[in-house]
Amino acid sequence: MSQRIPGRSRAMTRWRNWAGSAECVPHRLVHATDEGDIADAVRYAAQRGLTLRAAGTGHSFNPIATTTGVLLDLTGYTGVVALDPAAPSVTVRGGTLLRELNWALDKAGLALSNMGTLEEQTIAGAISTGNHGSGLHHRPFSGQVLALTLVTADGTVRECGPEKDPELFQAAVTSLGALGVISTVTLRCVPKFNLRVTEGSQPLESILEDIEAYAGSAEHATFSLKGWSDNASTLKLEPSDEPVSADAAQRRRANTLGEVRCATAGLVGRIDQRAVQRIMTAQLGGDAGPADYVDVSYNAFTFPQPVKFLSLEYALPLTRATDAVRYVHEDVKGFGLRTPYSITVRFGAGDDYLLSPAQGRTTAYVNITVPRTVGYTELLRVFEAALREHEGRPHWGKAHTATEETVAGLYPGWKAFQDIRAELDPDGMFTSDYLRRVLGGTRHAR
Numbered sequence: 001m002s003q004r005i006p007g008r009s010r011a012m013t014r015w016r017n018w019a020g021s022a023e024c025v026p027h028r029l030v031h032a033t034d035e036g037d038i039a040d041a042v043r044y045a046a047q048r049g050l051t052l053r054a055a056g057t058g059h060s061f062n063p064i065a066t067t068t069g070v071l072l073d074l075t076g077y078t079g080v081v082a083l084d085p086a087a088p089s090v091t092v093r094g095g096t097l098l099r100e101l102n103w104a105l106d107k108a109g110l111a112l113s114n115m116g117t118l119e120e121q122t123i124a125g126a127i128s129t130g131n132h133g134s135g136l137h138h139r140p141f142s143g144q145v146l147a148l149t150l151v152t153a154d155g156t157v158r159e160c161g162p163e164k165d166p167e168l169f170q171a172a173v174t175s176l177g178a179l180g181v182i183s184t185v186t187l188r189c190v191p192k193f194n195l196r197v198t199e200g201s202q203p204l205e206s207i208l209e210d211i212e213a214y215a216g217s218a219e220h221a222t223f224s225l226k227g228w229s230d231n232a233s234t235l236k237l238e239p240s241d242e243p244v245s246a247d248a249a250q251r252r253r254a255n256t257l258g259e260v261r262c263a264t265a266g267l268v269g270r271i272d273q274r275a276v277q278r279i280m281t282a283q284l285g286g287d288a289g290p291a292d293y294v295d296v297s298y299n300a301f302t303f304p305q306p307v308k309f310l311s312l313e314y315a316l317p318l319t320r321a322t323d324a325v326r327y328v329h330e331d332v333k334g335f336g337l338r339t340p341y342s343i344t345v346r347f348g349a350g351d352d353y354l355l356s357p358a359q360g361r362t363t364a365y366v367n368i369t370v371p372r373t374v375g376y377t378e379l380l381r382v383f384e385a386a387l388r389e390h391e392g393r394p395h396w397g398k399a400h401t402a403t404e405e406t407v408a409g410l411y412p413g414w415k416a417f418q419d420i421r422a423e424l425d426p427d428g429m430f431t432s433d434y435l436r437r438v439l440g441g442t443r444h445a446r
Contacts, residue, residue: 008033008076009041015071017058018120019308019372021399024066032077032095035149035157035183042181043155045070045429052429054181056095056122060129060397061311063434064176072181074122080104081184088189089146094124094182101187102298110189111297114138114220119302124182129397130174130315130357132365133301134237134346135220140358142173143351147186150179153429157183170413171420174356176396178435179424195220195300196240197251199290204232204329208322211364215318215347220301224342227332228277233342237300245293252295255303263307265340266371276338309341312380312399313367314392315357318347321364324390328366331382339376341369354413357393366392396438404440 009030016023027050030041045052051069058065065071074095082091088110092101099119105111114133121131127148132140147161150172158180160169172179198218204225207214215221218236225232245251265279316324325345332343346365350358357363368383370376380399393410394400408414421442425431428442 015055017060017065019061019310021061021310021372022063022066024068024071026067026071027069029071029073031073034077035151038072038151038181038183039155039157041070041072042151042153046153051431053432054124054177056125057097057120059118059121059125061399062397064129064397066434067432074124083108085110089186090189091184091186092123093184094122096123097121098123098126105189106192106296109192111192112144112187113190115141115298115301117302118305119298123185127173127185128175128177128182130395131397132346132348132358133220134222134348136216136347136362137349139349139351140356142353142356144188145173145185146188148172149183150181151183152180153425153427168420170352171354171417174353176355176435176439178421178430178439180430193297194240194242194244194294195237195297196242196294197300198236198292200234201231202234204230207232208325211322212318222344222346224344225329226280226342227335227338240294242294244295248293248295248299251291251293252299252303256306259305259307262340263371266373269338269340270373273338276340280340308372309369310372310376310380310399311367311369312384313365313395314384314387315363315365315395316387316390316392318362318364320390321345321366324366324387328383328386331386332379335379335382337375337379339368339370339379343368354417355411357395360412403437407438
C-alpha cells in the first residue's frame with residue numbers, strides 16, 4: 001500500500017457547505033483529479049484509522065459530507081469518459097457538474113430526460129442523495145443510471161449495474177456515500193429536446209380535490225403556494241417541436257431574480273414581518289406576467305440560484321399528498337413567521353433502489369424553503385413533523401432531523417442495505433456523525 005499523502009491536499013483546513021449550514025475541519029482535505037487519487041485517499045485513511053467522506057459542491061443542506069478524518073473533494077475530478085451515441089449513454093467522472101454534463105450532451109445532440117432545478121451539483125452527489133425532477137412517468141435522477149464504479153474501503157474499484165453485481169447496484173446508487181466513493185457513472189441519454197414552459201394559477205383546493213389528475217396533467221407538473229394564499233402557482237413542462245423562444249433567456253433570469261426577491265423579503269422580515277407579503281406580491285416594473293415560452297430542456301428544468309437558503313423536503317406516497325399538503329399549509333399559515341419562499345410539490349415515479357426516498361411507490365415530493373435565520377428553522381421542524389405523519393421519507397441532502405429509528409421502518413430494503421454496508425465497510429471508514437444518526441453504526445464503526 002502507498003504511504004504517500006494522496007493527491008493535492010492540505011491539513012486542518014475548514015470546509016463549509018454552500019448554504020453555510022454545515023462545516024468541519026478535516027484531518028486532511030484531499031483534492032482528487034483522477035481515480036488513483038481517490039484510491040490513495042482511501043488507503044491513507046485506512047492506514048491511519050481515519051474516516052473518509054466525499055464532497056462535491058456542498059449543495060446538501062445537512063452535514064452529510066462533514067468529517068474530522070479525510071475529506072475528499074471531487075470537484076476537480078470531472079469530465080466525460082465515454083459517449084455512446086448509439087445507446088445513447090454517457091460515462092462521466094463523479095465530480096462532474098450537471099451543468100457541464102448538459103453542455104457536453106448538447107454538443108452531441110443528446111440530453112438527460114429529467115433533472116431538478118439545480119445544475120450546480122455533482123453527478124455523484126445528485127444520485128447519492130436522491131435528487132429528482134418532476135413527472136409521474138419519470139423516476140428520480142438516479143433512474144437514469146445504467147452503471148457505476150465504486151472505490152471501496154480497501155481501495156479497490158468495484159463495477160456494478162443491473163446485470164453486473166445487481167445487489168450492490170441497488171444499494172450503491174442512492175447510498176449517502178456510506179458504501180464507498182462513486183468514481184464514474186454511466187447515464188442513459190435521450191435525443192436533445194425542447195420543453196414548453198407554462199405558468200398559471202388556480203385555487204389550491206381545485207388541485208387537491210384530485211391531485212393524481214393534476215400530477216398527470218403534463219409531462220412535468222408542479223405546483224407551489226405561499227403560506228398566506230389559498231391559490232397555487234402552477235408550472236407545467238411539455239415536450240415541444242417549436243424552436244427556443246426569443247425571450248427564453250430573459251424568462252430564466254426572471255426565475256433567478258425571484259430568488260433574489262425572496263432573499264430581500266427575508267432580510268426585511270427580520271424587522272417587519274408584514275413587509276414579507278407586500279414585497280412578494282408587489283408588481284415590479286420588470287414583471288412580465290405568467291410564463292409561456294419554449295427552451296432547451298436543461299434550461300427549462302433549471303435556473304441559477306445564487307441566493308443561499310435552507311430547504312427541507314419529504315417524499316410521500318402520492319395517495320397521502322392531499323391530506324399532507326392541506327395539513328402543512330395550515331401549519332405554515334398559522335406560524336408566527338411568514339417565509340417568502342413557497343411550499344413546492346412535485347411528483348415522480350417510484351424506483352427500486354434500497355434507500356431511495358421514492359423506493360417502491362409513486363411519490364409526491366413536498367418541499368419548503370426558508371431564509372437562513374433561527375426563527376425559520378423552527379418552521380422547518382413544524383413542517384417536518386407534519387410530513388412524518390404521512391409516511392414521509394426525508395430527502396437525504398436537505399435539512400431534516402430524521403434518525404434511524406424514525407426512517408428504518410419506511411424502507412423495505414433497509415436490512416439488505418445494512419448487510420451490504422457491513423460487508424463493504426465493516427470498520428466504518430465511510431461513516432460520520434450524520435450517518436450514525438440516520439443509518440446507525442456499522443459492525444465495528446469508529
